[in-house]
Amino acid sequence: MKKLLKNAYVLISADADIKKLDILVEKDRIIEIADENVDIDEDIEIYDLSNKLIIPGFINTHTHLAMSIFRGIGDDLTLKDWLFNEMFPREDLLNEEITYYGSLISILEMLSKGITTVVDMYLFMNGTAKAVKNTGIRAYLTRGLGYDNDDGWRKRIDETVYLFENYHNKNNIKIGFGPHAPYTCPMKKLEEVAELTKRYNAFTTIHLYESKNEREMYTLEDIEKTGLFKNNVIAAHCVHVDEKDIEILSRNEITVAHNPSSNLKLGNGIVPILKMLQHKINITIGTDGAASNNTLNLWEEMRIASLLQKIEGPEKFKTEEALRMIWENGGYALNEKIGRIEENYKADLAIIDLNSFEFYPNDINRLKSHIVYSPINKVYATMVNGEWVYYNGEYPKLKETDYYNKFHEKYFELERKFNEQKGNK
Numbered sequence: 001m002k003k004l005l006k007n008a009y010v011l012i013s014a015d016a017d018i019k020k021l022d023i024l025v026e027k028d029r030i031i032e033i034a035d036e037n038v039d040i041d042e043d044i045e046i047y048d049l050s051n052k053l054i055i056p057g058f059i060n061t062h063t064h065l066a067m068s069i070f071r072g073i074g075d076d077l078t079l080k081d082w083l084f085n086e087m088f089p090r091e092d093l094l095n096e097e098i099t100y101y102g103s104l105i106s107i108l109e110m111l112s113k114g115i116t117t118v119v120d121m122y123l124f125m126n127g128t129a130k131a132v133k134n135t136g137i138r139a140y141l142t143r144g145l146g147y148d149n150d151d152g153w154r155k156r157i158d159e160t161v162y163l164f165e166n167y168h169n170k171n172n173i174k175i176g177f178g179p180h181a182p183y184t185c186p187m188k189k190l191e192e193v194a195e196l197t198k199r200y201n202a203f204t205t206i207h208l209y210e211s212k213n214e215r216e217m218y219t220l221e222d223i224e225k226t227g228l229f230k231n232n233v234i235a236a237h238c239v240h241v242d243e244k245d246i247e248i249l250s251r252n253e254i255t256v257a258h259n260p261s262s263n264l265k266l267g268n269g270i271v272p273i274l275k276m277l278q279h280k281i282n283i284t285i286g287t288d289g290a291a292s293n294n295t296l297n298l299w300e301e302m303r304i305a306s307l308l309q310k311i312e313g314p315e316k317f318k319t320e321e322a323l324r325m326i327w328e329n330g331g332y333a334l335n336e337k338i339g340r341i342e343e344n345y346k347a348d349l350a351i352i353d354l355n356s357f358e359f360y361p362n363d364i365n366r367l368k369s370h371i372v373y374s375p376i377n378k379v380y381a382t383m384v385n386g387e388w389v390y391y392n393g394e395y396p397k398l399k400e401t402d403y404y405n406k407f408h409e410k411y412f413e414l415e416r417k418f419n420e421q422k423g424n425k
């Protein structure tokens with residue numbers, strides 16, 4: 001059945017003006033956008049969205065969904081201490097059930113904020129894939145790859161291949177490769193990932209130069225030589241890059257996933273976004289995981305990303321630039337028709353109730369500014385692939401109701417085990 005979204009204000013893309021438009025959705029796509037009434041036949045559901053604003057769904061290009069289970073751990077630590085003393089030992093205790101509930105909670109939070117697409121890298125991805133299927137978000141999933149020994153490495157590659165065979169191109173899921181970082185994956189292994197990414201015609205996502213000390217561990221030239229950059233790559237963070245690195249990222253058309261809150265919280269620094277833009281780098285925004293952010297609010301990320309660039313002069317970073325980072329640039333990075341409201345694009349939409357205090361005054365000339373600088377906590381509705389995945393506080397696709405108890409059961413069990421282990425050392 002078709003869906004007609006009527007009487008709403010619509011912002012079709014970062015550079016457009018806001019107008020009253022009707023949007024007709026059939027199956028997974030937008031099939032018509034009209035400023036007059038579209039033809040109504042019997043096979044149509046009509047939604048009166050008066051006093052609402054429809055915008056493209058937000059694209060979160062870097063996160064670790066299951067990590068909501070670790071939210072609030074290690075607040076005042078460096079990346080190294082946080083990762084090696086708090087995260088890695090806990091990750092040894094994970095299983096598929098925990099990653100399911102962690103991912104589920106993260107996705108529910110994101111859908112309530114109008115995030116329609118997510119790029120994930122983590123462990124026990126079967127659990128995450130199940131949470132994606134049960135909620136309806138669009139997801140690009142990668143099994144995090146790191147090297148301990150050849151057997152461990154092989155197991156992780158096999159798990160990735162298993163994900164391709166079982167989840168790729170089903171339930172809004174696409175699978176890719178997720179080498180964690182050059183300091184956990186030696187160059188020889190990145191060569192292998194480069195070949196596999198090509199063979200599977202997939203994407204790769206990797207953490208690059210997140211912290212300063214990584215500059216002593218590898219160079220982007222080393223990575224370029226592995227062939228990894230010949231593929232479609234989303235590089236998370238890229239905080240500590242110099243002019244030469246920016247040139248390498250640019251000539252290889254690498255997308256940068258900018259995670260400002262996480263970079264600030266872990267004390268890693270500020271990404272030179274303006275310099276990257278001068279080199280025409282495709283920049284997108286990510287929340288990173290809830291363990292280092294700690295919210296999964298892409299509205300906040302967009303706002304902080306914008307404010308940080310104001311240091312160089314308030315006129316240097318425009319409102320539209322921030323919106324492109326959260327919409328079109330994400331669609332471009334993922335090679336998918338998302339991030340714009342256009343005929344034949346995927347129907348991935350976020351709907352805002354204009355009767356939200358953050359959006360006063362409801363002057364159409366002010367609304368773009370509100371989106372970037374006045375983040376709201378919850379949207380009215382979220383649509384992915386033509387289906388409502390969040391509507392007026394409810395999750396229409398989700399059958400499960402007991403997630404509150406299950407999540408906390410898993411969380412307290414894991415913390416008990418972690419503390420026991422620590423006591424035994």
Ligand SMILES: [Zn+2]
Nearest residue numbers: 207236288289
């Ligand atoms: Zn990350």
